[in-house]
Amino acid sequence: MTTTLAPPFDFEHFLLKKGDAFDLIKALPDNSGDASIGDPPYNLHKMGSDWDHDALTDKSGRTGVVKSLPGGMKLDREQGRQLGAFMFEMCKQTLRVLKPGAFYINFSQPRLSHWMAVAMEDAGFEIRDILIWNYGTGQTKAASQDRVVRKMKISDEEKVRLLASMGGRKTPQLRPMCEHMILAQKPREGTFVQNWDKWGVGLVDTTQSLDGKFPGQIMSVAKPSKAERGVGNDHVSVKPVKLIGHLIELVTTEGQVVIDPFAGSGSHGVAAMNTGRKFIGFEREPKAFNVAANRLLAAAPKPTGGGGTCGQGPKRSFDVAKYKLPPEQPRSFGFGWAHRQCPTLTAWDD
Ligand SMILES: C[S@@+](CC[C@H](N)C(=O)[O-])C[C@H]1O[C@@H](n2cnc3c(N)ncnc32)[C@H](O)[C@@H]1O
Numbered sequence: 001m002t003t004t005l006a007p008p009f010d011f012e013h014f015l016l017k018k019g020d021a022f023d024l025i026k027a028l029p030d031n032s033g034d035a036s037i038g039d040p041p042y043n044l045h046k047m048g049s050d051w052d053h054d055a056l057t058d059k060s061g062r063t064g065v066v067k068s069l070p071g072g073m074k075l076d077r078e079q080g081r082q083l084g085a086f087m088f089e090m091c092k093q094t095l096r097v098l099k100p101g102a103f104y105i106n107f108s109q110p111r112l113s114h115w116m117a118v119a120m121e122d123a124g125f126e127i128r129d130i131l132i133w134n135y136g137t138g139q140t141k142a143a144s145q146d147r148v149v150r151k152m153k154i155s156d157e158e159k160v161r162l163l164a165s166m167g168g169r170k171t172p173q174l175r176p177m178c179e180h181m182i183l184a185q186k187p188r189e190g191t192f193v194q195n196w197d198k199w200g201v202g203l204v205d206t207t208q209s210l211d212g213k214f215p216g217q218i219m220s221v222a223k224p225s226k227a228e229r230g231v232g233n234d235h236v237s238v239k240p241v242k243l244i245g246h247l248i249e250l251v252t253t254e255g256q257v258v259i260d261p262f263a264g265s266g267s268h269g270v271a272a273m274n275t276g277r278k279f280i281g282f283e284r285e286p287k288a289f290n291v292a293a294n295r296l297l298a299a300a301p302k303p304t305g306g307g308g309t310c311g312q313g314p315k316r317s318f319d320v321a322k323y324k325l326p327p328e329q330p331r332s333f334g335f336g337w338a339h340r341q342c343p344t345l346t347a348w349d350d
Contacts, residue, residue, distance in 0.1 A: 012278075014272065016282075018284070022089060029097070032097060033094075034099060034257050036094050036105070037244060038094075038107070038261055039260070040107070040262050041262065042083075042109050084116075087116055091120050091125065095124045095125060100198075101185060101186060101201045103186075109179060125187075126184060127184050131181040133178055134221075136223075137222075144170055185202065204250050204251060221240045230294065231294075233265045233295070235288055238264065238267055241270050241271045241274060254276040255278065265295065266283075270299040274299060
């Protein structure tokens with residue numbers, strides 16, 4: 001693919017672009033990213049899935065939707081299918097953009113994670129594992145059905161019999177404690193060693209640990225505190241920087257590029273900055289974009305030079321020429337970039 005110098009893309013630490021991830025990712029070159037860690041919209045009723053929120057709420061009268069469950073827990077058989085179709089397109093682009101052997105991790109709500117895994121596999125990735133983020137404390141959503149029985153048009157004797165037989169049983173939701181993270185890999189070129197030698201990806205750094213032991217499938221990390229989220233960050237689905245940092249350190253090396261097409265409030269980017277990686281992120285919602293831009297600018301290594309000198313991070317063996325975008329693409333983006341490249345440049349918006 002043709003490459004050319006386009007200043008916003010010649011980035012030192014991070015590149016965050018406001019806009020639709022499906023358009024923006026097309027501008028990234030083939031075989032260029034070292035890993036992608038995504039936290040896509042969950043496609044759950046009233047749970048920050050704007051891309052299909054209207055479609056979902058319009059379906060409230062359709063068969064398969066259980067109206068009595070709280071927002072986020074309504075069952076619609078179409079949700080999984082829609083998530084699968086949505087993700088399949090993103091997975092195909094991600095497969096193109098990642099280097100052979102690179103890892104691709106997607107968060108998913110456990111109830112829909114099988115659709116996520118199938119979308120990734122259908123697009124061409126090899127599913128390696130399902131990791132679990134154990135966040136420990138979840139809000140119990142199981143609903144008592146006693147009130148439903150009391151409102152039924154049956155005799156009092158029947159109600160007593162039914163309530164006694166149900167014995168206080170509730171709707172099928174155990175206390176939520178985890179999210180799934182599907183770990184997949186772009187097919188390698190040759191053996192693990194040959195792939196590593198050519199592309200620098202495809203093996204896992206098992207010296208990384210959250211608990212002092214060999215890294216495991218269950219990762220126990222508390223949800224981010226208010227302080228970690230940062231000022232004005234009321235995003236509904238902020239991921240802990242510590243968890244994402246651990247994932248990044250497992251599957252990449254310093255200076256490599258981590259991509260998050262659904263950046264939200266920017267936690268994956270902050271984790272990339274903290275671990276000395278580079279970050280490319282996209283976010284469609286202006287408010288989330290601004291929060292992410294501010295968090296990233298605060299987390300990125302500060303420029304040390306003056307008068308236009310680029311920011312200095314740890315020494316990297318990063319070949320920036322591989323990350324230039326094709327010449328026809330930058331013009332269509334307009335503004336809406338945030339990046340840490342020069343002291344004179346800060347986050348800006350459309
Ligand atoms: C689950 S949240 C990500 C949260 C993020 N991991 C964090 O810690 O803040 C998903 C994000 O994807 C964004 N999004 C949804 N569809 C998008 C699209 N087509 N292009 C870009 N962003 C999109 C939403 O606005 C939302 O902020």
